[in-house]
Amino acid sequence: MKIKGSRSGLQLVFDDTADFPAIEQEIKEKLESGSNFFCRGTIIQTLPGRLQQTEKETLAKLFRQYGVILHTTIEGKSLEESVAAEKPEIQVPMQPTVQEMTVVDRTVRGGQEITSKGSVLICGNVNPGAQIIAGGSIDIRGTCRGIVHAGAYGDTKAFIIADHLMPMQIRIAGLIARSPDNVEKSSRAEKAFIKSGQIVIEPIER
Amino acid sequence: MSEVIVITSGKGGVGKTTTTANLGVGLAMRGKKVVLIDTDTGLRNLDLLLGLENRIMYDLIDVTEGRVLYKKALVRHKKYESLFLLPTSQVRDKMAVNPEQLVKLCEEMREEYDYILIDCPAGIEQGFKTAIAGADCAIVVTMPEISAVRDADKIIGELGRAEKENIKLVVNRIRPQMVKKGDMLDMDDINDILSIKCIGQVPDDEMVVTSTNRGEPVVSNEGSQAGQAYRNIVGRICGEDIPFMEFPEEGFFTKLKRVFGH
Ligand SMILES: Nc1ncnc2c1ncn2[C@@H]1O[C@H](COP(=O)(O)OP(=O)(O)OP(=O)(O)O)[C@@H](O)[C@H]1O
Ligand SMILES: [Mg+2]
Numbered sequence: 107m108k109i110k111g112s113r114s115g116l117q118l119v120f121d122d123t124a125d126f127p128a129i130e131q132e133i134k135e136k137l138e139s140g141s142n143f144f145c146r147g148t149i150i151q152t153l154p155g156r157l158q159q160t161e162k163e164t165l166a167k168l169f170r171q172y173g174v175i176l177h178t179t180i181e182g183k184s185l186e187e188s189v190a191a192e193k194p195e196i197q198v199p200m201q202p203t204v205q206e207m208t209v210v211d212r213t214v215r216g217g218q219e220i221t222s223k224g225s226v227l228i229c230g231n232v233n234p235g236a237q238i239i240a241g242g243s244i245d246i247r248g249t250c251r252g253i254v255h256a257g258a259y260g261d262t263k264a265f266i267i268a269d270h271l272m273p274m275q276i277r278i279a280g281l282i283a284r285s286p287d288n289v290e291k292s293s294r295a296e297k298a299f300i301k302s303g304q305i306v307i308e309p310i311e312r
Numbered sequence: 313m314s315e316v317i318v319i320t321s322g323k324g325g326v327g328k329t330t331t332t333a334n335l336g337v338g339l340a341m342r343g344k345k346v347v348l349i350d351t352d353t354g355l356r357n358l359d360l361l362l363g364l365e366n367r368i369m370y371d372l373i374d375v376t377e378g379r380v381l382y383k384k385a386l387v388r389h390k391k392y393e394s395l396f397l398l399p400t401s402q403v404r405d406k407m408a409v410n411p412e413q414l415v416k417l418c419e420e421m422r423e424e425y426d427y428i429l430i431d432c433p434a435g436i437e438q439g440f441k442t443a444i445a446g447a448d449c450a451i452v453v454t455m456p457e458i459s460a461v462r463d464a465d466k467i468i469g470e471l472g473r474a475e476k477e478n479i480k481l482v483v484n485r486i487r488p489q490m491v492k493k494g495d496m497l498d499m500d501d502i503n504d505i506l507s508i509k510c511i512g513q514v515p516d517d518e519m520v521v522t523s524t525n526r527g528e529p530v531v532s533n534e535g536s537q538a539g540q541a542y543r544n545i546v547g548r549i550c551g552e553d554i555p556f557m558e559f560p561e562e563g564f565f566t567k568l569k570r571v572f573g574h
Contacts, residue, residue: 212472213507215465215468215469215472216463216465216466217466217469218469231505231507233465234462234465235462235465235466249504251505
């Protein structure tokens, strides 16, 4: 099984030969490993036709226990459209409120850009020349050396977290901070947020 | 079980063609059947590095446009009998070949050869897209300097977008003294940014240049550091687990050169 990050969420891609019990087991292990890999509120999509209806339901149930929503993409439509189209069928449980979150499961390299109306979780590094723009907050499980803009639509409560926060520029809502010309690699996770009209950076525990 | 490997870099002049020639000769020295395809149409020079310029009759474009079968266009190496070059045209441009044509060609060649190495042009335009189309895996060549590493990062991103996930790194032209003084990126800095598997660390070595001029890739030179580094890469491509070599101090290095040079 492979998990691919796409603009609109995560996509599960199965190997043609893998049988369903094996897939189910693998997903279960991932969820139970507690690696926070699938965050609450994440939308997962699978390609149409790969799973039988009963199998889909089993997986959807499994994911739901962890607050993750499973959707099957409808051929030729974007995730948003297929989510809308499928709504009547799937009973979205009310417990975790689904807020839009983009999950990217790879290193974002120079020249690549991730934009999202909601928040963004990057499980990988953000390299120099890469750009992350989020309406909400940005969480980077890796080293951030690119350009990050949280609260891009004016949310001054948005923040940016990274294991090693050493971006070229940080923007939160309407504020911009440039990195000093010599950045040392920080040894602790840090959080950038707005405090009395300024972007400040503080070490955090995670 | 043949393998199609594209050698690419993003930034120009970092050593793609040198790497292609050396790996080709190195694999042939181990008895593998190898074809090298030059896709740097208009700026070909793989033939020069192999000393085969005067033997070229037909080229890649003659093959893709259907004028000759690929076997007729292949040039056999003078010394290594299992090594062949498919040169490209000096007069046409990168638009003369498209990705589908290269995919088809590689598929045909797979039946006959163990390794098909593709020398990619610099940049991320059409020529790059064509060169990577038929490849199972990519070797990204970079140099220990910021701009080359940035471009390598971009290329790795582009390869990912083209669903080429098997990517290996070769760092070329390392100067141990400069790395030591902090004037050149070290391997940790490079791995930290690129985060792909490194299969080669090649020192800057003037024997690379002198052997290029003779049309004899340095990999066959027992006394050269760079030659040893290329032989190690060849071994790793063949699945051997070879530790990275230590670069000796400058003093020893220059002495070596004096003893074995020319
Ligand atoms: N390890 C090395 N030590 C010294 N010189 C080197 C080394 N590797 C390459 N060179 C020299 O660097 C120059 C550029 O190498 P090469 O032509 O292989 O690069 P390239 O990436 O193919 O360039 P292009 O982008 O133009 O195709 C050549 O003159 C070559 O001899
Ligand atoms: Mg070249």
